[in-house]
Amino acid sequence: MKGWLNARNVFIAIVLVALTLLPVYAGITGDRFVVTLFTRIIILAIAATSLNLILGYGGMMSFGHAAYLGIGGYAVGIFAHEGIYSGFIQWPVALIMSALFALVIGALSLRTRGVYFIMITLAFAQMAYYVVAGLARYGGDDGLTIYKRSDFAGLVNLSNKTFFYYFCLIVLYACIYIVWRLVNSRFGLVIQGVRSNETRMRAIGFPTYRYRLVCFVIAGTMCGLAGALVANHTDFVSPAMMYWTRSGDLIVMVVLGGMGSLFGPLFGAVALLVLEEVLSGVTEYWQIILGPLLLLVVLFARGGIDGLLGKVRHA
Amino acid sequence: MRKTLLAAGAALLLAAGPAAAQQKTIKIGFISTFSGPVAVIGNDMRNSFELALDHLGRKMGGIPVEVIYEDDGFKPEVGKQKTDKLIESDKVDFITGYIWSNVLLASLKSAVDSKTFLITANAGPSQLAGELCSPYVFSSSWNNDQTPQSVGLYMNQKGVKSVFLIGPNYAAGKDMLAGVASTFKGKVVGQELTKWPDQLDFSAELAKAKDANPDAVFVFYPGRAGVQFLTQYAQAGLKGKIPLYTAFTIDELSLPLQKDLALGVPGAQQWVNDLPNDANKKFVADYRKKYNSRPSFYGAQSYDAAMLINSAVVATKGNLSDKNAVRRALEKADFKSVRGNFKFGPNHVPIQNFYLQDVVKDGNEFVLKTTATIVKDFQDVHHAKCKMPAN
């Protein structure tokens, strides 16, 4: 029991409890905006968690992860625009399209390494961005308003703010659980092994390319799910969701929170977005602080928030 | 039994009492663009809105007013985000501003769903006048087609037989070009939509226009792009060769940069700074005194928006919780507009005159002058598509 009670676990517990009780707080204080803000944080945390799988655990630096947010989002948006509101059609398509896209990109990109991998994932994501921006029927650069949220035959009411919040929270917990199981399985050990030394893993006999590809597809699919959630949250999708700077934001979240840690992406998402809200209230030039902060994290606190927590030793 | 009813009735009255009370402040959200080359428009709108508030003594119906300005950065998704913030976090009573049609369209659902009154002080996408009309949405500007339609009518009057259309590829750009084509009786020999807002190099489109050899070229490029276009029109050797007709391309903001490139280029507008009514004379004079520059139609529309909101607050005595009463007050539009007579159509889009504006040199300055009234009491063509819901 003693091993469980360290700073990191206490912090995680506090965060999880706070998130679960947030709508209650909102109900008491009447501040509904905080529910909207944290729904967005949770959805982005799901996206960051999926990125952490390939970036943190797998060592694959994909600069095109925001593309899946767009694919998932537009799957919902396009169907809604055409009058098909059933979530039973929209969401599976979102997941399948994300998986397919990840499969194709992964198959081609995973043959490259280092900066080339970064560039090629970026290229494919930009291509997806341009495809979507080029569709006049679905708004192009102006984006697409979604007039009705995904309908699951009346089983769930996504238009209810509190319900939607808990829905997203459950999805987040499920995704973190999935990542936990994956990472601690044989599959996960191989992936992490490839990150530290691929030649060795290959020498042992693992088909590393295939393992990485599977990991890549899982991450893409999970992010596509986040995309479908985003579409339902904002009732609006636009190509800007997929622009390369958004992929950068996701990477920042993962690194800030702590790469290769289970709850790091969640911490990173909370930290970044809360910081944005708080700082922009203080000064409109808040990014002047965020920029150097990022720099300092890279130089001195590479393990992110999770790393800092790990350093807190009991007295 | 009677005593209980009486008690219940008294309790109800007491409960109803506070609900009919006034607000402490009137909160207005203002979405515009304050960054990038088109910030000059946002600043003009903000300046005019602030001037209106000054004229009102910073109170509407005796209640102090608070305005929260937000920057949409010229992006629909950011505009929507800021709209959501204003509605949910700042809990504004009215939301206004909106330069761009695509930003407005992206933000519309949030306002309508939350039953927040939205007065667009510029953007006028045709969907808003038609199928997307809402009891909560009003326009203090126009519908996108109206201005270019007037230009089309004017070109007919001038005997123009063929025209080449150039504009940006987004909601308003498409509306503009379609607007001209709908009233113009001659032949449209070509139409080019450019990438917006990135594309500021129009050499390809100008080359195509030159090739087509039309009687006239019509162009719509708001903000800095308008300056670039006129510069490149001259550089391509077209100035003086093929007459140019414009909408929203030459205004008091871009004119100081366009200078003599704009001489002799006519445009249409529902407000020009020399309109001879009292409200306008005060507006223009005080604006020039306070800001040392001339207001544009963007500013005039923002000024009117402030006055419109004020008229509704005064009429409902600050009791904004009765949405139907507020709506009826807004529909009455009982205020002195800087464009003279102001009345709404059934779709909450103004029915108004359109004037021809020309650029003349006044000493060292270039100014816009009203030279004619093109059309009176012009109503938008989409109002039939508007099936205004009850609430």
Added chain:
Amino acid sequence: MTLFIEQCLNGLQFGLLLFMLAAGLTLVFGIMDLVNLAHGSLYMIGAYFAATFTAWTGSFLLGVAIALGGTLLVGMAVEVIVMRRLYGRDHLDHVLATFGLILFFDESVRLIWGPAGLSLPLPSWLNAPVQILPGIYYSAYKLSIIIVSLAVAAGLYFLVMRTRIGMLIRAGASNREMVGALGVNIKLLYTLVFGLGAALAGLAGLMQAPILTVQIGMGEIIIILAFVITVIGGIGSIRGAFVAAIFVGLIDTLGRSYFTDLIRLAFSKETAATAAPALSSMLIYLLMAVVLVVRPEGLFSAGQK
């Protein structure tokens, strides 16, 4: 035919602009193995400096000259303060750190110059059409961009191929450890190379300023294209950057106008206008993807690793 020639010139002009941006990037990447996302910020700073100094001094040429010097200094300062700590680190670290730099620069510019952006008006002697062939007019300014860029390219070629510093640069691009081991002052070399790259980026920024834009975030839009060119051309190769940049410039410009016409044959004008620029951009990324799959070192690799 006139249209085609004009479009080719436009494509060439755009390509040359991109070359100047990419040249600095590829040098820094090749020699210092540094992924600098903030290169676009130097492009932006060059434009802002030019607009400001031209307004102060009243002279276009003087303003431009001071702006170039200013950007060079900013570049060298950034190298000494930030970049030095990043050498040898993981590329991920570079990406994150320079992403943070972008945020910092964007906000600093906003703080100093305000959010509205600036404008850089052309002097009248450049603001006129020039007859380059009978019946074909082209903007004098754009022509001067082409001439200046070609001169700079020639100058770079001379510098890299025929001078001692150039030799060190080429050596560093092929094998940087060896160069250090041979006793060359690597620190100074790096600072100079970075400064040179910054000056080139600033030049690109200020050249496009009068005809395009001076606004915050202008770097983010174009830096991706610069990276694409660097990858296609080959990291560390200036020759590669030149060829790739011209290619990309032509594809982008010609693609936009001719795709529009092509798509219009089958679809509405609106569909064409929305799809064409998207298509031509996609083509560029497709080209990069193909190069990466078929020949990952790029068309003219410098030979590192």
